[in-house]
Amino acid sequence: MDTPPPRRRREWTIAAGLILLALVPSIGGAFRIGEIASGATETDANARFMQMPLPVVLHIVGALTYAIVGAFQFLPDLRRNHNAWHRFAGRYLLVPAGFTVAATGLWMTASYDVPPTDTGAVAASRYVVGGLMLAFLVLGVAAVARRDYFAHGSWMIRAYALAMGAGTQVLTSGPALLIFGEPDAMMRLLQMDAGWIINALFAEWIIARRRAAARRPATIAV
Numbered sequence: 416m417d418t419p420p421p422r423r424r425r426e427w428t429i430a431a432g433l434i435l436l437a438l439v440p441s442i443g444g445a446f447r448i449g450e451i452a453s454g455a456t457e458t459d460a461n462a463r464f465m466q467m468p469l470p471v472v473l474h475i476v477g478a479l480t481y482a483i484v485g486a487f488q489f490l491p492d493l494r495r496n497h498n499a500w501h502r503f504a505g506r507y508l509l510v511p512a513g514f515t516v517a518a519t520g521l522w523m524t525a526s527y528d529v530p531p532t533d534t535g536a537v538a539a540s541r542y543v544v545g546g547l548m549l550a551f552l553v554l555g556v557a558a559v560a561r562r563d564y565f566a567h568g569s570w571m572i573r574a575y576a577l578a579m580g581a582g583t584q585v586l587t588s589g590p591a592l593l594i595f596g597e598p599d600a601m602m603r604l605l606q607m608d609a610g611w612i613i614n615a616l617f618a619e620w621i622i623a624r625r626r627a628a629a630r631r632p633a634t635i636a637v
């Protein structure tokens with residue numbers, strides 16, 4: 416059997432890494448949908464989801480679609496060789512799913528009776544992140560409409576990075592939760608914001624690398 420060239424292998428590793436990052440929130444989401452669908456007993460922890468399931472169900476379905484299908488949009492070879500899929504998935508799956516994730520995130524922030532650690536500053540961060548994600552998606556769509564593909568990629572990387580903050584937050588909060596137990600409001604804010612900030616910085620680093628690569632003159636094989 417032919418082994419794929421190193422570049423293609425590296426690209427698939429990126430997709431696998433992104434899907435792995437989304438794994439824990441995705442599994443959590445699947446459990447939450449199962450709980451809602453089976454009409455589980457209401458507790459303090461799940462009351463908001465059981466009493467008002469629509470935003471969280473839309474959020475989880477949108478997030479699963481966005482995280483998993485989105486992971487493949489960033490693979491240059493796949494984009495080049497299967498451009499029709501890239502365009503179809505972007506237009507009919509990812510843009511609607513991305514808008515759904517951000518809009519329902521904002522909706523839940525505004526309407527759910529969340530634990531005390533998630534009110535105040537954490538809620539403010541969620542408004543900022545949800546608002547920025549919506550703005551980045553709009554800018555990404557506008558860029559592709561005017562055929563500015565570099566800007567399109569940059570805005571979509573930024574939107575995806577913010578959404579995937581949910582995965583990075585598992586890493587920024589999980590170990591502390593295991594060692595110290597439930598966080599207080601300040602710790603919770605640091606853990607949540609760290610997830611979004613790490614991803615935003617990583618996105619800017621990727622975009623800077625793309626910009627540098629785009630400016631580099633093509634090498635001519637001799």
Ligand code: HEM
Binds near residue numbers: 437444577581
């Ligand atoms: C692909 C990215 C995302 C994934 C996989 C994801 C996943 C989830 C899941 C599984 C839940 C249900 C939590 C539970 O059942 O306890 C949830 C809730 C929530 N998500 Fe997301 N999410 C993503 C992006 C976002 C974004 C960008 C925002 C921005 C505002 C956001 C805001 C919220 C809010 C406010 C809740 C309700 C929290 C609560 O009431 O405790 N999410 N998310």
